[in-house]
Each structure stands twice: as C-alpha cells, then as structure tokens.
Amino acid sequence: MNYFNLHTHSHFCDGKEAPEEYVKRAITLGFHTLGFSSHAPVPFENKFAIREDRLEEYFQTIRDLKIKYHDRISILLSLEIDFIPGITKDFAGFVKTGNLDYTIGGVHLIRKKGIEDLWFIDGPLQERYDEGIEKLFNGHGRKGVEAYYNQVLEMVGTQKPDIIAHFDKIKMHNKNRYFSEEEGWYKDLVWKTLKFIADESDCIIEVNTRGLYKKRSDTFFPSPAILEQIHHLKIPVTLSSDAHQPQELNGYYEEALKLMKEIGFKELVYFDKKGRITQDIK
Numbered sequence: 339m340n341y342f343n344l345h346t347h348s349h350f351c352d353g354k355e356a357p358e359e360y361v362k363r364a365i366t367l368g369f370h371t372l373g374f375s376s377h378a379p380v381p382f383e384n385k386f387a388i389r390e391d392r393l394e395e396y397f398q399t400i401r402d403l404k405i406k407y408h409d410r411i412s413i414l415l416s417l418e419i420d421f422i423p424g425i426t427k428d429f430a431g432f433v434k435t436g437n438l439d440y441t442i443g444g445v446h447l448i449r450k451k452g453i454e455d456l457w458f459i460d461g462p463l464q465e466r467y468d469e470g471i472e473k474l475f476n477g478h479g480r481k482g483v484e485a486y487y488n489q490v491l492e493m494v495g496t497q498k499p500d501i502i503a504h505f506d507k508i509k510m511h512n513k514n515r516y517f518s519e520e521e522g523w524y525k526d527l528v529w530k531t532l533k534f535i536a537d538e539s540d541c542i543i544e545v546n547t548r549g550l551y552k553k554r555s556d557t558f559f560p561s562p563a564i565l566e567q568i569h570h571l572k573i574p575v576t577l578s579s580d581a582h583q584p585q586e587l588n589g590y591y592e593e594a595l596k597l598m599k600e601i602g603f604k605e606l607v608y609f610d611k612k613g614r615i616t617q618d619i620k
C-alpha cells in the first residue's frame with residue numbers, strides 16, 4: 339500500500355512498542371512515509387503524554403531512525419500537542435526545540451473558564467467522559483460540546499497546527515446520550531468551526547480511523563456528513579490511523595479511502611523534509 343501515516347504513538351508516550359518496530363511494519367506495508375507524533379508533555383500528572391525529561395531522547399531516537407532507514411522510507415518527527423488555554427505551552431516552542439517536520443494539534447481535555455478541573459473526553463473509559471460532563475457542565479451536552487469546538491477554534495487561531503487531530507472526537511463516548519449529531523445547533527457549530535478553518539487557516543484535517551478499529555465509534559473522525567462539508571469547503575485532508583501499536587498502522591485505511599473517493603476527494607496531503615506535498619487517492 340503506497341500510502342503513509344503521520345499520526346502514531348510509540349512507547350515514549352501511551353503507545354505500545356519502540357519506534358523502530360513501527361518503521362519495520364510500515365516498510366512491510368509498503369508505506370513511503372511514517373511520522374511519529376508522541377503526545378507532547380503537559381504540565382500536570384497524566385498517563386498519556388511523553389515526560390518532559392524524555393523529550394530530547396525521543397527527538398534523538400526518531401532522528402537516528404531517519405538516518406538509518408533513509409533509503410527505504412521517509413521518517414518524520416512530530417508531536418501531537420494538546421491545546422488547553424492557559425495551561426499548555428505554545429506549539430511554536432515545541433517546533434523550535436524539536437525542529438519538528440509538522441505539528442498535530444489535538445483537544446483531549448476541555449477546560450471550563452475559571453475552573454481548574456479538566457474534562458477528559460478521550461481514553462477507553464466512558465465513565466470518565468460522563469463524570470467530566472456532569473461535573474463541569476451539569477450534564478448539559480450542548481454546553482460541553484460548545485466548549486469543545488470553541489477550544490478547537492482557539493487552537494486553530496492561536497497555535498496554527500499543521501494538522502487538526504480527530505476533529506469530532508467529542509462524539510466518541512457520547513453514544514447519542516448527551517447530544518445528537520443530527521441536531522441543528524450541532525451542525526451549525528461544526529459548520530462555523532469548519533468555515534473558520536477554511537477561511538482563516540492553512541490547517542489540514544485528518545481522516546482518523548482509530549475510532550473504528552478500536553470499536554469506540556461507528557464512524558471515522560470526522561463523520562461522513564462532516565467530511566462532505568470539508569470537501570465542499572476545499573479544506574485539505576490527510577489520512578492517519580492514530581496507531582498505538584505497529585499492527586494498527588493501516589487500520590481501516592481501505593475503508594477510509596473508499597469513503598473519501600465516494601465523497602469526491604481527489605488527493606491527500608502529507609509532508610516530506612521540505613514541507614507539504616499531495617498524493618492522488620487511487
């Protein structure tokens with residue numbers, strides 16, 4: 339499969355194996371490019387992000403792999419950087435220290451103004467999602483969702499990530515309980531967010547397959563209805579599996595490519611050492 343994956347997690351953060359195992363698997367799959375995107379350090383206790391004191395070791399490990407495998411696959415260095423207003427560091431600082439090839443910006447923790455408690459919307463546990471929305475938003479789905487998309491908007495406006503991670507991650511643990519993706523206000527909010535991305539940024543949106551192969555979501559991130567709007571607005575897209583182990587590197591790629599073709603997408607964006615390039619969808 340002559341494709342690529344720009345969104346992967348190794349044992350430096352919450353992934354399962356050493357980076358080199360992903361490289362070997364990617365070569366076996368026929369990928370031409372593999373990007374590493376460990377969760378960037380965050381300034382509080384957590385189980386998912388790379389530790390600040392291992393960041394330099396991570397950078398060096400990926401740089402060494404770039405050299406070792408340069409004639410077989412293009413390896414890129416990145417971070418999936420959390421954006422929590424007033425809490426996380428600016429993306430530009432990480433780009434500078436790591437000399438990153440690109441950045442992925444993601445919202446996994448939602449902050450409500452004036453309250454230090456964070457709502458963790460990701461991870462395997464639905465109970466944690468429920469606890470957060472109850473505690474911060476009194477179980478009010480719409481208020482929680484608005485806070486999520488506003489945080490995404492602020493991330494796009496202030497941090498300018500190259501790639502926006504799992505655009506509608508907020509739906510994952512919802513399971514049609516706190517809100518419906520069919521409601522008018524939800525569609526309007528998504529449209530407003532996409533319009534801003536299209537008009538005011540150069541961001542790429544990823545089609546992220548993780549929800550499907552982990553069986554945590556019935557649709558890709560973003561869902562087909564949102565992908566149609568992204569296509570309409572001509573926002574560039576990339577494809578990734580958000581792999582946390584080597585076997586997940588091409589998870590649901592065939593299905594995602596099929597859907598993208600049906601919607602009308604013609605090309606995917608990825609990076610080489612000099613910057614963005616596009617590849618036709620076959």
Ligand SMILES: [Zn+2]
Nearest residue numbers: 418444503504
């Ligand atoms: Zn993520």
Ligand SMILES: [Zn+2]
Nearest residue numbers: 345347418580
């Ligand atoms: Zn990720």
